Amino acid sequence: MKHHHPILEGKRALVVGVANEHSIAWGCAKAFHALGAELVLTYLNDKARPHVEPLAAQIGARLLPLDVREPGQLEALFAELTQLGQLDILVHSIAFAPKADLQGGLLDCSLDGFLQAMDVSCHSFVRMAKLAAPLMTQGGSMFAMSYHGADKVVPNYNVMGPVKAALESSCRYLAHELGPRDIRVHAISPGPLKTRAASGLKDFDLLLSDAVARAPLGELVDIDDVGQVCAYLASDFARRLTGSTVYVDGGLNIIA
Template identity: 60%
Template sequence: MTPLAGLIEGKRGLVVGIANEDSIASGCARAFSAGGGRLAVTYLNDKARPHVAPVAEAVGAEMLMPLDVRDDAQMDALFERIESEWGGLDFVLHSIAYCPLEDLHGSVSNCSREGFAEAMDISCHSFIRMARRSVPLMKDGGCLLTVSYYGAEKVVDHYNIMGPVKAALESTVRYLAAELGSRDIRVNALSPGPLQTRAASGIAFFDKLIDDARDRAPARRLVTIDDVGNMAVGLVSDAARNVTGNISYVDAGYHVIA
């Protein structure tokens, strides 16, 4: 029996950000399912659906819905269906980030106004929009989770403008935690070490980042999407009922090294 069995039995959760079976959100979805969670899963568009649908099937997702977070109508439709079919919601995982490549690969000082605005909207403000729609459904409390990275706290070579964007996301976590705590809604961020995902492949010299993380982390190893999923289950479970406003590192200890 998996150590996660029954930890979140019957809890209803929305998972946003699965691109394929190797996504951080996929590792989290598998862990949520192993813990007894009931899941709704989203996919970006028709092109992405064939890559997401097998993951959704494997975790027994009860809903599979399209969601481009820039489309308010799609987001409204998603939460309306959740309310109609489930009547409530216990947790949300927001695992999406985007920046136009020319701005991601360029210097911070040369980031375009449009690129910065798009990166902030998709990577950060979309979490606020999800929180706004989730709160009325979390009648008995709940947990909102997002995904950050160490580049929000310290300068990481080639992470560029996504550092300030993730810093804004982490600050949003803290402010939402303070705002929603009286409603028993907890807000936390996962901060994994570098992982070989499709999203990460857009970062320049990513292989060097991976090698550095493996060499410098106290545990001398890389983490996996399943490691991140295990932490996610713990955070949405009742065992973490007094954990909110945290940035939870899952990086084999890399963040403690100067």
């Protein structure tokens, strides 16, 4: 099996969730681009656009708007993608919970906050998968971003724990349903990373220093580490892998 060309050459990737250059989604987009893929990025709204536009330009990516809470926007995005033709890779790297519900404990989480968190952070991936699958005519791969707080209790992660658990389970069920179409689905679980999303968590700096102290590899992971793992999983090297929760955390998850 000789590879004389970039391993993602000729593939098209949709990456949802780039907010700025510190975003995990940006790490994925850069890695796919470096390995020859063609990129489509989305931006949340007009406020986010100036932060994402220069990044899209850097990798020659097409840029389209997407707020999964706005009725019709997801469908409009996929109508555009259908015009482009085949899609091979999908990255879902968005999550949301209202601040009051995120910063309070689970007991105090409102129904509305719980449903919003579930809608944006979990069900939007299912909706995306449904629209993306018909475009993955040659098979493909889908990724959603999780965190160890889905599986074990991480103090201050609160409502996002149950929500990410639902997301990881959704990845397994989608892997089962989409397997016959040669579409592979993985949950990616990075160690703590300094992103804009993480800044919403209480005592996040403690989480970071603890991760460095306790992880077997003893260093923080960065967005490029996560991107490279997704690139590997999107390539033919990983064509028999699906339904996994893949930890990119320097081994932190194995430590009691």
